[in-house]
Amino acid sequence: MKTFKNPILPGFYPDPSICRVGEDYYLVTSTFEYFPGVPIFHSKDLVHWKQIGHILDRPSQLNLDCTPCSKGIYAPTIRYNDGIFYMITTFVESQCGERRNFYVTATDPAGDWSDPIWLKGAPGIDPSLFFDDDGKAYYTGNRVPPDGQDYSKHNQIWLQELDTNKNMLIGTSYGLWDGALKNAHAQEAPHLYKRNGYYYLLIAEGGTGFTHAVTIARSRSITGPYQSAKTNPILTHRHLGRDYPISNVGHADFVETQNGDWWLVCLASRPYGGFYRNLGRESFLAPVSWEDDWPVVNPGRGVIDPVMTFPRLPKHQWSSMPACDHFESETLADCWNFIRTPRGQFWSLTERPGYLRLKAKSIKLTEEANPAFIGRRQQHICFSAQTKMEYVPSQERESAGIVLLQNHDYHFRFEYIQIDQQSYLMLMRREAGVDQCLAKVTLNLSTLYLKVEADQQRYSFYYALQLNKWVCLADTDGTILSTDKAGGFVGTYIGLYISGNGYDSDNWADFDWFEYSAIHDKEGV
Secondary structure: OOEEEOOOEOOOOOOOEEEEEOOEEEEEOOOEOEEOEEEEEEEOOOOOOEEEEEEEOOOOOOOOOOOOOOOEEEEEEEEEEOOEEEEEEEEEOOOOOOEEEEEEEEOOOOOOOOOOEEOOOOOOOOOEEEEOOOOOEEEEEEEOOOOOOOOOOOOEEEEEEEEOOOOEEEEEEEEEEOOOOOOOOOOEEEEEEEEOOEEEEEEEEOOOOOOOEEEEEEEOOOOOOOEEOOOOOOEEOHHHOOOOOOEEEEEEEEEEOOOOOEEEEEEEEOOOOOOOOOOOOEEEEEEEEEEOOEEEEOOOOOOOOOEEEOOOOOOOOOOOOOOEEOOOOOOOOOOOEEEOOOOOOOEEOOOOOOOEEEEOOOOOOOOOOOOEEEEEEOOOOEEEEEEEEEOOOOOOOOEEEEEEEEEOOEEEEEEEEEEOOEEEEEEEEEEOOEEEEEEEEEOOOOEEEEEEEEEOOEEEEEEEOOOOOOEEEEEEEOHHHOHHHHOOOOOOEEEEEEEOOOOOOOOEEEEEEEEEEEOHHHHOO
16 A cells, blocks of 8 residues: 655645646745745645745845734645636735735746736735636635624635726625634635535634634535535644644645545645754645535545555656755846845845855844845754855854744844954844854855754754864754744744845855755654
């Protein structure tokens, strides 16, 4: 019996949404303040996924200037209808600011995708699209109930017809459902499906933390009334306790295979070293069967397991990405992201071929702005990340190096820096906006090798003057990289950066290569 391992997308890939076109599957996830936005993946077997780009990859599509951490792009949904792909999502401006919903379209899922089509009269978050048999399109989202909230974070799922020719909502809006669980908060992430004459409304409720859950209702009419399943919630892990290896399961989307089988993708986290979730919310997969026209998730188990039976599809593995990026292309690999929309020509792969050149900006990593930074997700509980950096700090407080980033107020900076006309390699720990120097060494050189290794929550920081002659500068507990301490909705990034730290600079740092790999013999989870 073939099996697969969850998660299908490890690391910070939350809020998965999926659609099928023939024998091809496409999946998207949230990206919040990171650019490009909304990675899109392709699969033939639901287990092995290849990234084919980002949907929001142009500044004209996505302006993240001044967007706070863990705001920005929330919960995309991908759908296909009559030769056109649709991705609809929410742009969250700030903690209390406007939530604006928009969609983009493409005929090729690898792009180019259109500029945003902003929808008026579409409050709330987590929009989805449904295309009915009669050719009509519908928008679903959540909102504050028109009669007011009965309790904190009480939301209503609502529906309205969408005219895809005029790019606007039309007709009457209908309140569909307040969820299955009494006083359960944060009813969100609605998706509509049609099967055997029923319309099914799948939602998330209970919040995206430990009490996250998936619930479902059905109706013979798309506008309701909707009947809640007596088996709700159809998926949750909150009853399993905090020691279970997979937690906060929710925010799901169904897909039917070409064989007539049903599967579900959802988000969840893998806590380790205590209830800490450095990897953020990841994408998981589970089978779905139907009994009396109601879905049953992972029959006989009812939970997401770390190892599950492979789908009834031909196995299709893509060629693996190399562990080491030698920066030999003229474009960055899809795994790399910026913090917010990149402004200014602060990076280049062509000025010195075979190197990534990062040019100093005055912006600090401790600001909610767009620093001279590129980063990729931490995807494994135990990993190694290393780079070769050529850089000499040219002025006071200027620095470059590696950062392990949860947000601007919670991170580790492994930086080569000038202080009082002396150069140091320092490990800085930033928690709740306060910097602490954990270790430093005096250096005077232009080429430096840097490495970070994680053994669960033990993060070790190494440097070398010659490759593989590593010296451990420090090791430390890494739990500040978990949202359980730092707050927010994102996972840990491993990044390369340079900063004038408040001062203009025309200096740069050249990175010859960057290598990231899992340490599988230590994973243990």
